[in-house]
Amino acid sequence: MARPKILVVGAGFAGVECVRRLERRLGSAEADVALVTPFSYQLYLPLLPQVASGVLTPQSIAVSLRRSGRFRTRIIPGGAVGVDTAAKVCVIRKITGETVDERYDHIVLAPGSVTRTFDIPGLADNARGMKTLAEAAFVRDHVIAQLDLADASHDEAERASRLQFVVVGGGYAGTETAACLQRLTGTAVKRYPRLDPALIKWHLIDIAPKLMPELGDKLGASALKVLQDRGVEVSLGVSVQKAGAEEVTLTDGRVLPCRTLIWTAGVAASPLIATLGAETVRGRLAVTAEMTLPGQDGVFALGDAAAVPDLAKGEDAAVCPPTAQHAMRQGRRVADNVIAALRRQPLRPYTHKDLGLVVDLGGKDAVSKPFGIELRGLPAQAVARGYHWSALRTNVARTRVLTNWVLNAVAGDDFVRTGFLSGAQGALRDFEHTDSYLSPEQVREHTRALTARPR
Template sequence: MERPRVLIVGGGFAGVECARGLERGLPAREAEITLVTPHNYSLYLPLLPQVAAGVLTPQSIAPSLRRMLHRTRIVPGGVVGIDTADKVCLVRLIDNEVVSIRYDRLVLTPGSVTRTFDIPGLTEHARGMKTLAEAAYVRDHVISQLDIAAACSNEEERAARLQFVVVGGGYAGTETVAYLQRLTGAAARRYPRLDPSLIKWHLIDIAPKLMPELGDRLGAKAMELLKKRGTEISLGVSVSEVTEDTVRFTDGRLLPCRTLIWTAGVTASPLIGTLGAETVRGRLAVSPDLTVPGFPEVLACGDAAAVPDLSKEDGDAICAPTAQHAQRQGKQAARNVIAALRGQQLTPYEHKDLGLVVDLGGIDAVSKPLGYELAGLPAQAVARSYHLMALHTGVARFRTVANWLINATAGDDFVRTGFLSRQPATLRDFERTDVYLSPEDVRKQMAEGKAG
């Protein structure tokens, strides 16, 4: 008999945990497992700011999928359309060839993309921090601004190149500004022609508080640490316009600036909008057992799915799009796929929150493990222990610890790799959100024989 085909869309936290769970729980004879992902690694997103700052190498937080998955077929590409009636996905491979893959069980974990708004110049001039390539590019870009400023004879241009803006007061934005401010502060000592006081970092957010999930005390502590380092924080403010060399804020300020890093939240992958299924706040509505209503052979989890949060008394509460939830939901999806294939009862996703950790570099951190509020070195110990626990492989953990030790003892050489040096590499370049097809387009392409 032909084995049932399980297709997983997306190689993020949820997708990889689902594939690993299926490999552990299903003998090879029971199912054929396929994972569609454009990358051949599993990216640990929470440590991206440390890659941008040069504290960690990219390999430390991007362990190879082929080291973790041993009998899963890995297809290098992205699903651009799904026909649930015929149970087929159209996949655009990394060389742009379009192929079709059929399935019996589908697990949707396409993740999220950077959330943007209709702000003039944003997608053309802002940089993101959502992918490994973006983190590597941001590092090159920031160091290049220091190099150019040090060689520049025009004082106005020098000052503009040393102004850096990060938009987004959540965990990603706060850690990004914390680590990059440390990077430029340390680098300034190697640039004798630069006045360190000219290097200005700005963190802005439309919300009235920084990281409100942490609570008032820890949020205030994080603000105090950042301000002590010289970061200017503006809350209740956003961006109204971006040009190549200026950023205008909604409070009227116009800042001469060549660097805008956008970390103002995420939204579900555009693939979700092509299904014609019910959504909740832009995410695919799913039942507590992760199945999609009306499509019993389809499960969804991670950032793209609105998974009911059964730990909350509010019956409409959904799980936040965090790595912690995505990893656990991926494991639950694997268990439910196995149960479905064996004709057993599916079980709901339930969790106990482990808390929150925010690494601000050095010995500075704020953490809230299991509801306990910590700051300073104890919080940093908790944060880094959690990250090591969450990394998928022993090799990744070893590389991460080694990088931390090397950076703490030897520092950084602030080398530019020349990555995309002749391209702007903005949000528009890194996140392809215009390639998705509707179910009708999928059927049309199949009928025309354009997908092999």
């Protein structure tokens, strides 16, 4: 008999942890495992702001999957664009553009999320995201380019607009991005004698009434003070009304001359989830505590794309937030449940104990809350970087990151453009590709002929 086929979609924290657990605990003859991902690496997202600011090199946080011990999982280089749960077929668009159908016996859906953009005029064409390695590289090139162009310009109005930067999103990603890039421009401007440092203005904007409310009032206030002491203007209860190429209009009526808008205001589940035609909770797939899809055989979902019940809160409607901490733990539990299903054993629900939160604001500034203990400054920085360093999967990645941190501490920031901006804008529209997914009807039509073939 043919071995069962396990298909894992997505190489984020959830998908990679699931694959690693399957490889460790499954016998080689028990099942064939395949992973669908456009890149053969796991991106360590929490350190992406440090790539954008040049503290870390892009390669440092792109952890190679093939360097991970005896990696035997088959990698399918592409992205899933549709799933037919009745036919047990996943439609995959390879990086070549070719569409293929992959049969499965068990599928683990961990496609992650996309940037939530809302219906704001001009946003997709003029804002830049911070969810991929390429976007971080584009943001870095773009910010440094604004300094170069402002330095070369004789137009005071152009200078002012090029030296004003807006980050939208007061969560961890937005706060760390604003903090790290502000330090970069603050250091770089010393090498531009024609530029007045007072012209460089950073804005952090969020519609919420508090900055990073998950940290609590005291630590949130500490992070806010760090930003304000650096000159970052933080506007809460405000969002973007319209995004132009040279100005940003805010909902409070202000119009900011600005050529750099970085959007980190929340995420939405991958459009792949909509192709299943199943029940969702705020766009995330509604699953059981065991992370199975009700009424569907062999379908598991987790991470940012699934509304996994948060049993630790004891509330009926509570679901786990889309964080790396949850994704990694869910990946391990899903792997155990897939193996249990293969061996006809009972599945176990996902439960967790919160480890705390860390926010790296660059330099000696950080706020952390490990196991409920509130820390600030250097102790918080040590905890934050220690946590990230230990969470990297390979010794090679740990060595690269540690080396970069030491080099940055000794030699300071580097602000050389790498040329990514040549002939490309690098806006949100260039990276999301949300129009490439199929509808549920298109998926069924696509797989109808395939299901008639013998397996």
